[in-house]
Amino acid sequence: MTLASSGTLEARLTHVRDVVRNASLDALVVTHLPNLFYLTNFSGTSAIGVVMPDAVGFITDFRYLSAVSALQNGPSACPGLELWPVEQSYEEALAKRVGALGRSRIGFEAAHLTVSRLRWLESGVRDLAPVELVPTEGLVESARVRKDAGEQATLRDAARRLSAVLEGVLTELHVGMAETEVALALESGMRRTGFSRPAFDTIVASGPGSALPHARAGERRLAPGDLVVLDFGGVYNGYCVDLTRTVSMGPPSAEAVRLYTAVRRAQAAARSSNRRRSRSFRVSEAARSNSPRASSKRPSFLSRSPRTLGNRWYVLSAGSVVSVSTTFKPASGPNSIASATARLSSITGDGVTSPSLA
Numbered sequence: 001m002t003l004a005s006s007g008t009l010e011a012r013l014t015h016v017r018d019v020v021r022n023a024s025l026d027a028l029v030v031t032h033l034p035n036l037f038y039l040t041n042f043s044g045t046s047a048i049g050v051v052m053p054d055a056v057g058f059i060t061d062f063r064y065l066s067a068v069s070a071l072q073n074g075p076s077a078c079p080g081l082e083l084w085p086v087e088q089s090y091e092e093a094l095a096k097r098v099g100a101l102g103r104s105r106i107g108f109e110a111a112h113l114t115v116s117r118l119r120w121l122e123s124g125v126r127d128l129a130p131v132e133l134v135p136t137e138g139l140v141e142s143a144r145v146r147k148d149a150g151e152q153a154t155l156r157d158a159a160r161r162l163s164a165v166l167e168g169v170l171t172e173l174h175v176g177m178a179e180t181e182v183a184l185a186l187e188s189g190m191r192r193t194g195f196s197r198p199a200f201d202t203i204v205a206s207g208p209g210s211a212l213p214h215a216r217a218g219e220r221r222l223a224p225g226d227l228v229v230l231d232f233g234g235v236y237n238g239y240c241v242d243l244t245r246t247v248s249m250g251p252p253s254a255e256a257v258r259l260y261t262a263v264r265r266a267q268a269a270a271r272s273s274n275r276r277r278s279r280s281f282r283v284s285e286a287a288r289s290n291s292p293r294a295s296s297k298r299p300s301f302l303s304r305s306p307r308t309l310g311n312r313w314y315v316l317s318a319g320s321v322v323s324v325s326t327t328f329k330p331a332s333g334p335n336s337i338a339s340a341t342a343r344l345s346s347i348t349g350d351g352v353t354s355p356s357l358a
Contacts, residue, residue: 001043001196001235001237001238002154003041003071003076003237004041004076004148004150005075005076005150006075006076006077006078006079008148008150009039009040009041009076009077009078009079010079011148012038012039012143012148013039013051013056013078013079013080014142015142015143016039016051016139017026017051017053019139019142019143020051020107020139021053023107023136023139024070024105025096025103025105025106025107025134025136026052026053026101026103026104026105026106027050027051027103027106027107028050028051028106028107028108028109028136028139028140029048029049029050029094029098029106029107029108029109029113030048030049030050030051030109030140031048031049031108031109031112031113031117032109032111032112032140033045033047035048035049035109035112035140035144036048037143037238038140038143038144039051039056039058039080039140040058040078040081041071041076042058042064042068042071042078043238044060044063044064044067046060046061046063046064046090047059047060047064048060048090048093048094050094050097050098050101052101052103053186054080055078055080055081055082056078056079056081056082056084057082057097058078058081058083058084059082059084059085059086059090059093059094059097060083060084060085060086061085061086061090062085062086063083064279065083066241068081068083069083072282074262079333084097090117090121090301091117091121091124092120092124094117094121094124095120095121095123095124095125096124097114098121098124098125098131099124099125100130101131103131104130104131104132104133104251104302105131105132106131106132106133106134107133107134107135107136107139108133108134108135108136109136109137109139109140110135110137111137118133123132132154151239154236154237154239155239155241157201157236158195158234158236158237158239158241159207159241159243161190161193161194161195162190162232162233162234162241162242162243163243164185164189164191164193165189165193165232166230166245168187168189169182169186169230170247172185172239173222173247173249175221175222175223175224175249175250176221176222177221177222178218178219178220178221178222179204179205179206179209179217179218179219179220179221179222180204180217180218180219182204182217182222182228182230183202183203183204183232184231185218186202186204186232187202187232190232190234194236195235196234196235196236197233197234197235198232198233198234198235199233199234199235199240199241199242200233200240200242201216201217202217202232202269203215203216203217203229203230203232204217204228204229204230204231205217205228205229205231206220206222206223206226206227206228206249207223207226207227207228208219208230210226210227210229210246214231215229222249223249224249224250225248225249225250225251225253226248226249227246227247227248227252227259228246228247228248229244229245229246230243230244230245230246230247230251231243231244246260246263251353264293266286266287266288267287267291269286269287270283270284270286270287272286273285306334329334332355
């Protein structure tokens with residue numbers, strides 16, 4: 001796994017410390033593991049971080065002490081990390097350390113701290129110091145929204161690898177093949193090309209099933225004329241990256257071409273609206289406003305743009321990664337013809353998106 005350098009981690013921590021300070025907090029308890037990975041390069045399954053103005057307290061148990069120590073002796077060490085081993089329980093260690101900080105306002109990630117752990121923390125610090133525990137939302141995520149150069153390189157590399165996996169599977173795709181067999185081929189291809197695991201259950205939906213959002217791969221066999229939705233992704237260098245394509249089994253019908261054209265037009269509109277300082281919901285509006293009237297009744301056009309952290313709308317900045325997932329379904333219903341679905345991801349810049357992610 002390629003990890004962020006110490007310099008990159010220092011820049012991330014500086015940003016988060018500025019956000020913490022602007023929120024009138026003296027420190028931030030980080031319990032969400034993806035946020036902890038972003039700030040420290042720790043990829044284990046159990047740890048707690050405490051971001052302070054001049055250091056990062058890192059609470060973990062004996063299973064990870066050697067790994068963290070080895071990480072701290074390399075080029076990807078987290079600057080200012082202080083290792084705080086767990087002696088009895090994580091709750092006890094957290095309460096003891098927070099109470100001993102001598103700081104009055106300590107933030108915690110409200111969406112990622114259980115009620116029982118919060119109550120333990122409150123009772124544990126009550127007798128140690130006059131500490132106010134303050135719920136916060138999205139402080140670390142505010143930094144994660146904007147991808148740095150290393151993250152952008154990882155996403156582009158992963159996108160190229162997924163595209164290669166798709167090209168390989170398309171050469172094997174044939175009428176009579178079961179959806180589950182296609183899913184297995186996609187997942188095996190991801191493993192062979194460097195992904196550590198699937199990011200989610202692989203979606204292979206053919207025929208009428210392709211009109212269903214997040215359909216599961218089943219035993220249905222591909223038939224001539226089917227539109228087949230392939231939605232798959234993997235974890236690469238700690239990041240989840242996915243790709244969605246709709247393919248036709250044999251020459252597409254006129255109706256399928258019409259659906260494809262509608263999706264392509266919407267994707268192009270969304271892509272052109274991806275600019276610095278634009279609000280992210282404008283990308284969604286651009287896609288929706290380009291859904292055509294294919295009959296006397298307006299067809300269903302679904303657009304999710306972008307799938308934001310914490311379901312918030314953001315002002316886009318350079319480095320923001322925007323994913324537009326669009327589905328165009330004919331007004332005559334999902335059983336007449338499969339819907340056309342595609343996903344396009346791009347990195348916000350000066351109106352320039354990454355071709356490798358298209």
